[in-house]
Amino acid sequence: MLQRSDISFDTDDTGRFLPWLIAFMVFLAALSISGLFVLSDITRNLGSEFSNKITVQIPVSRSLKTDGLRKTETLRLLRALTGVKRADPLSTEGVQELLKPWLGDAATLEQLPIPSVINVEIDRTKNISVKTLRAVLLPKIPDILVDDHREWLNYLANTIRSIEIIAFSIVLLVTLTTVGTVIFTTRTSMGLQRETINVLHVIGAHDHYIANQFAIRAAWLGVKGGMLGIIVSVPLLFGFRFVIASLGTHLMPEISLHAAGWVSVVLIVPTIAIIAMLTAYTTVLKSLASLP
Amino acid sequence: MNDIIRFENVGLRYGIGPEVLQDISFDLKPGSFHFLTGPSGAGKSSLLKIMYLALRPSRGLVYIFGHDISTLPRKNTLSLRRRIGVVFQEFRLLSHLSAFDNVALPLRVTGIREANVRKHVEELLVWVGLKDHMDARPPTLSGGQQQRVAIARAVIARPKLLFADEPTGNVDDQIAARIMHLFEELNKTGTTVVIATHNKAMTNGSGCPVMKLEGGLLKITGPMKKKLVSVRHKLGDDKKATIEF
Ligand SMILES: Nc1ncnc2c1ncn2[C@@H]1O[C@H](COP(=O)(O)OP(=O)(O)O)[C@@H](O)[C@H]1O
Numbered sequence: 001m002l003q004r005s006d007i008s009f010d011t012d013d014t015g016r017f018l019p020w021l022i023a024f025m026v027f028l029a030a031l032s033i034s035g036l037f038v039l040s041d042i043t044r045n046l047g048s049e050f051s052n053k054i055t056v057q058i059p060v061s062r063s064l065k066t067d068g069l070r071k072t073e074t075l076r077l078l079r080a081l082t083g084v085k086r087a088d089p090l091s092t093e094g095v096q097e098l099l100k101p102w103l104g105d106a107a108t109l110e111q112l113p114i115p116s117v118i119n120v121e122i123d124r125t126k127n128i129s130v131k132t133l134r135a136v137l138l139p140k141i142p143d144i145l146v147d148d149h150r151e152w153l154n155y156l157a158n159t160i161r162s163i164e165i166i167a168f169s170i171v172l173l174v175t176l177t178t179v180g181t182v183i184f185t186t187r188t189s190m191g192l193q194r195e196t197i198n199v200l201h202v203i204g205a206h207d208h209y210i211a212n213q214f215a216i217r218a219a220w221l222g223v224k225g226g227m228l229g230i231i232v233s234v235p236l237l238f239g240f241r242f243v244i245a246s247l248g249t250h251l252m253p254e255i256s257l258h259a260a261g262w263v264s265v266v267l268i269v270p271t272i273a274i275i276a277m278l279t280a281y282t283t284v285l286k287s288l289a290s291l292p
Numbered sequence: 293m294n295d296i297i298r299f300e301n302v303g304l305r306y307g308i309g310p311e312v313l314q315d316i317s318f319d320l321k322p323g324s325f326h327f328l329t330g331p332s333g334a335g336k337s338s339l340l341k342i343m344y345l346a347l348r349p350s351r352g353l354v355y356i357f358g359h360d361i362s363t364l365p366r367k368n369t370l371s372l373r374r375r376i377g378v379v380f381q382e383f384r385l386l387s388h389l390s391a392f393d394n395v396a397l398p399l400r401v402t403g404i405r406e407a408n409v410r411k412h413v414e415e416l417l418v419w420v421g422l423k424d425h426m427d428a429r430p431p432t433l434s435g436g437q438q439q440r441v442a443i444a445r446a447v448i449a450r451p452k453l454l455f456a457d458e459p460t461g462n463v464d465d466q467i468a469a470r471i472m473h474l475f476e477e478l479n480k481t482g483t484t485v486v487i488a489t490h491n492k493a494m495t496n497g498s499g500c501p502v503m504k505l506e507g508g509l510l511k512i513t514g515p516m517k518k519k520l521v522s523v524r525h526k527l528g529d530d531k532k533a534t535i536e537f
């Protein structure tokens with residue numbers, strides 16, 4: 001500690017225990033907060049990428065010729081609609097690529113009948129929706145599938161929201177645990193330092209003067225524990241990223257923590273140090289109020 | 293009311309125990325010098341604690357520097373504390389701080405500039421003969437040296453009121469006499485002094501009023517007017533006018 005302290009904290013075991021607890025808290029907070037950033041990133045991407053897209057799928061029929069005709073007809077109908085910005089058939093290779101995660105190499109087999117997929121980009125301001133498309137297409141091609149991923153997106157968004165709530169709860173819990181532990185250790189510490197505190201009080205030390213010394217120490221223990229927690233968390237976060245990246249990008253949206261995320265993770269250290277400092281400060285002030 | 297301290301029917305009990313102090317009434321005039329005596333356990337330390345604001349009485353009225361401490365807001369007691377110096381019974385030096393830092397404490401808690409702190413503290417430590425022990429921690433000092441650190445800490449901020457709880461308890465007569473001389477010097481500059489002791493040689497014929505505690509009651513004997521006769525002579529010490537330890 002840089003500042004000379006009137007209170008001897010060297011003999012005080014709370015100084016050994018608190019940094020470890022704070023390190024663990026910072027570790028949990030770092031995982032939760034980076035998780036929150038990644039999730040909100042995914043949600044944002046989902047929203048912007050899918051909200052104007054509708055997929056039209058024409059199931060395979062008995063003959064290749066019919067398949068071709070149905071595709072041409074569908075494209076014509078789609079392109080004639082106001083509100084449809086573009087309608088592009090996905091190439092066979094594209095469809096195969098999409099199916100790969102499910103079918104593996106079998107997806108490339110020649111004899112496998114491949115449904116036609118048309119990507120439609122719509123302009124939602126023109127009062128067009130899946131319903132409109134269905135109304136136009138279904139009478140002509142009864143088994144056609146029109147899908148804007150809404151349901152799946154909603155499901156995904158709900159799942160993400162639940163995970164976000166859990167992550168928030170962890171951050172909240174970490175904060176409360178830190179506050180609770182700092183209150184407890186500060187009280188213990190004050191008990192050990194009773195004699196010194198009484199002397200300081202009698203010789204005319206302001207309560208703030210005494211509280212400051214405990215606050216500075218708590219802040220220092222917070223920084224110490226925080227650094228430890230970060231040193232453990234950051235490599236782990238990099239590790240996660242690597243593992244997820246190596247799983248392949250077919251099923252997973254790209255996951256990465258951007259600058260704001262990293263900054264937030266690093267800011268956990270000063271934040272927890274400040275929380276520890278303020279908690280110790282108020283705890284000491286409260287407890288000193290009982291002195292005559 | 294120009295009393296520095298005034299007690300009116302003060303009683304004190306610890307918890308549900310018997311009254312340690314009963315119906316204590318007295319007042320101390322500015323610049324007076326009192327001894328406080330009584331057998332061990334009579335309540336000398338308790339009475340001093342009430343006077344230096346470390347303990348609240350169970351009943352009665354206590355005025356310190358003219359303030360009724362029962363109605364004084366807690367935050368206002370700070371300025372009273374800073375006008376009071378205390379030599380505790382067991383010194384209560386902070387063992388991890390040097391002699392210098394211990395003595396500097398009453399100045400530092402007031403937020404005084406560090407340059408001024410250094411000057412005053414060094415001066416006083418030289419004066420009490422601890423020039424070569426400024427950086428020593430209390431546990432490495434002898435009993436007499438610790439005592440002088442404790443006294444220096446009590447007087448560094450030039451208190452208007454000084455309490456010493458058995459300050460000569462564990463030292464030989466010669467050092468006791470020197471310590472008494474220091475208190476006399478301080479008293480001459482206008483500080484009101486109260487010294488708890490059961491050293492008969494010190495109080496007998498000192499010419500100072502003696503407050504005697506017994507069975508929870510207080511009796512004041514001796515001249516009520518300040519009349520200092522140096523106890524130095526009574527203790528058969530040398531007749532040097534300057535303080536030397
Ligand atoms: N903190 C305390 N709690 C309970 N009893 C106490 C406490 N301090 C002192 N006493 C009791 O009060 C009485 C007076 O003690 P004290 O003021 O220390 O006397 P003295 O200083 O004259 O020896 C003693 O009987 C002692 O046991």
Ligand SMILES: [Mg+2]
Nearest residue numbers: 336337381457
């Ligand atoms: Mg005592």
